[in-house]
Amino acid sequence: MKKLYPLYILLLITQIAFSQAVVINEIDCDTPGTDTGEFIELKSATPNFPLDGYVVVLFNGSTSGNDSSYFALDLDGQVTDVNGLLLIGSSTVSPVPQLLIGSNVIQNGADAVAIYQANSFDFPQGTQATTTDLVDAIVYDTGEADDTGLLGLLGLTTQISEGGNNNTNSIQRNETDGSYFTGTPTPRQLNDGSGVVLNGIGINVANDQYNEGDTFTIEFTTEFAVMSDLDITFTLDNGTFDAADFTGSTTVTIPTGQTMATTMITLVDDTLDEGDEELIIDLVENFSVEYIILNDQVLIRAVDDDFTMAPFGTPLNPTFGVVASTAPNGYYDTMDGLADDNLKDAMQAIIADPMTVRAHTYADVYEILREADQNPANSNQVWLVYTEQGRAKLDVQTGSNNTGTWNREHTFPRSLAGYNSIEADDVADGRAVFWETKPDSLRHGNSDGHALRASDGPENSSRGNQHYGQYTGPTGTAGSFRGDVARSIFFLAVRYNGLSVENGFPSVEGQIGDLATLLDWHRNDPPDDFEMNRNNVVYTWQVNRNPFIDHPELAEHLWGNQTGVVWMQPLSNEEFSTETIKLYPNPTKNNITIAGIQEEASIEIYALDGRKLHAQNFSGITKINLNLTTGVYLSKIISNGKTITKKIIIQ
Template identity: 25%
Template sequence: MKKSIFSILLLNLGFSVFAQIPQGYYDAATGTSYTLKTQLHEIIKTNHVDRTYNGLKDLYKSTDPLNGFRDKYYENDNTVLDIYSENPTGRDPYNYIPGDNLGAGQEGGGYNREHLVPQSFFDEYRTNPMRTDAFHVWPTDGKVNGWRSNFAFGEVVNRNSASACNSGATNTPCKSLNGTTKGKYVYNDDITVVEPIDEFKGDIARAILYFTTRYEDMMPDFYRTTRSNSKVMFDGSRDKAISDEFLSQLLTWHVQDPVSQRELDINNLIYNYQGNRNPFIDNPEYAQRIWGTLSSTDFNYQERPDINVINTNNNSVIVELKNNDKKIDKVMVYNMNGQMVQENVNQYNQNKLEVKFQSKGIYIIKIVGNGLEVNRKVVIK
């Protein structure tokens, strides 16, 4: 039977409604550009409690309902949500139970604690709190973590031609079982990078933006003393911190992949654990206010055959789900600063929905539901 198209219930909501930001937490964040970055540095440095490295293992296996390090978003099986093995469109190639032994061996042989900004970058200062800061230390498969080594994150050239990684991931471009790819940087083939799957690019970008802000006062010394391959992501300055070659990449990922429920949960979990927050999760527009807007929005992102997004002539798009194993709960609309400007609830539980826009422009829509998180760019003319 042909299903009707229903417009989804539209709610105009400020993003911070969902993030549970403590009252007054960002009151001092009044500036722009690098003045704002320094203000945020002072805010998130204050009350940051230095936890132990072993404490991270307990954090990952916490039964707190806010524990975004466990899978409550895709399979919803409470296994470790590993960015290197999560398969958003089907069965994961392997799973880890929180509390499993840490390890490496072969892919799927054990998970460990990965520093998204590698420890080698702050080698001369390989101490807390950088080493134990949960905002950039995540549970990941040990073997893929080893393949990533201390290389930067970035977009890989010829990613679609990647084969499975050999034991040392020397056959680049190569990929893990969920498609995480290692190869040459699309903007500079002298640089080796690792490209995560689309679902986690914004998450990683915001973790790195957090790191450069939280450790703003230490970034020049990290850069001066390190020989880490990840050095290419940074420029040695306290203020801008991120190199031109990677700033556009991180800001693009930040906009393309808006803040997810997983990140909201992690932000609140870590706030309760170590006393500070990631401001780029709470207020995504801070990235634009500090580093400026994207020079180009000419990107395609996260193509999936089971989701169609079709423009109409009525300042709207039709979102069509072609997967009976999934369902749409809501569609959020984000502007190009990363701010959510609409939340659209699928009140009739339909698989073909019309999302109306209040004004013309370029937007990112995030389609979420049972085992579903898809982002698409939408242009309303």
């Protein structure tokens, strides 16, 4: 006799059958090192199962996360493989996942992964975990306490631990009873070792960087001998790197019974300064179902040997007077004859003029730094502020791993200043798009080109939010950055209301120190051609300049040994006078900087008994190294037949 079931029982059976069609088969939430090898593996009850109508949701079990969603991924269009598996992870996972997500997306725990019969838009960020339409779920950790709230929300009673931080385990589902255990990760393989064993295709290259003109071998391998000829096609194009930049075949065949084939690629050595480029070895995926890809999108640097060198030196080998200021005539006229706060206010009115000055986004800063901090010795590099070295412009930090990269260093740390990223700050919209800004626009200090420098990633982290004086740079460096950062701080203290430079190491938001240290750095490391060029570049973006680079003596008038003394900007030779030409620091120990004359000139140093001890020609702001004993000396500055004499005190 045929048994009849009420309609609601039939619907329940149908729903259960659907919910059991796909489960969470394996999760690796924490991997050693940079923690980028995380993945989630799903398993369907039958192979080649379409996953339309499903969504994977990740829940944050921390106190701030409130057991709510932080990531949702639609599975529409995805199909499990011949073993019923679908791997989700970043391109750093091997084998390469069928469904790619960013690295470091999957959190360590206590957190959860769940599968729902729903869409990603049903789980906007902050949606609390629920059992409604739930298909399968797991709450996991890496040594954290049980999240009973999250367990309850998902109808679970057991939280699974993957192990401690940086563990080498994954959490895997037992094929027989649905329980979980930890073991060596098995992505794209059934956890019990059964099923179809897939043949992995790998890409191998000896190095990750080659120069133009080099020839290198790309090796393609399989884990097992192929049963029939395996044709492999790949591309190398990426951005500006295209077919004109290389020669060689992009198709190879692994013969029947073999496991390897190679091809030779030669980078074209042209005469164009295109900058360093990156090619990507990207497989054209037309393989039959018995193959999986172990690695793909292999990045190779093509180093351009046609870089240019600037006519001026790096901060380690500074030159002076080669690069002229591009300040317009009359730019500083309104500051003439003023002192102290009146001088500061007039300066701010110029460099924070809301009718002229422009503010750009924090994302735009990368392009500003590529121009402003370009290494004078190699146009394909930026110059790193604290570690005093060049680094490829391509090596900008893009993820959590900052080793070997450069990023944006705030000379006035954000946590001390009180500014942070603002709306649209992550959009690089170029020189022609900008915000209006004024002295009270402190938020724009976050992306001010005069305030940021290209910096080594780890060294930026080491500096943290220390004041200068607490932080003096890496051990063993020459300190060529010290005057630069001092003048950056001086600029900010005038440009923005709410920021100031103070003695000591203040703990008040908006204040930075140490003023005495920064004045000393400013005096002993005067602005060189690199810094003047930087000032000129930032001016093309922001239409404001750093006055302390154009006129270094201004720091003395606001904070140093010329406070209370009116400032007059250096004038032409027609007004050649002791008031317009500055020698500083004075007293000094072993060097003196001349400012205030732009024409060709000479300086002679005499002992008080009339002996000439030093002579040299100069123009513009010039630093002169002295090797004199303690005492008083006379300097004679000569230009166009005019002469002035100034006293120098050597301590």
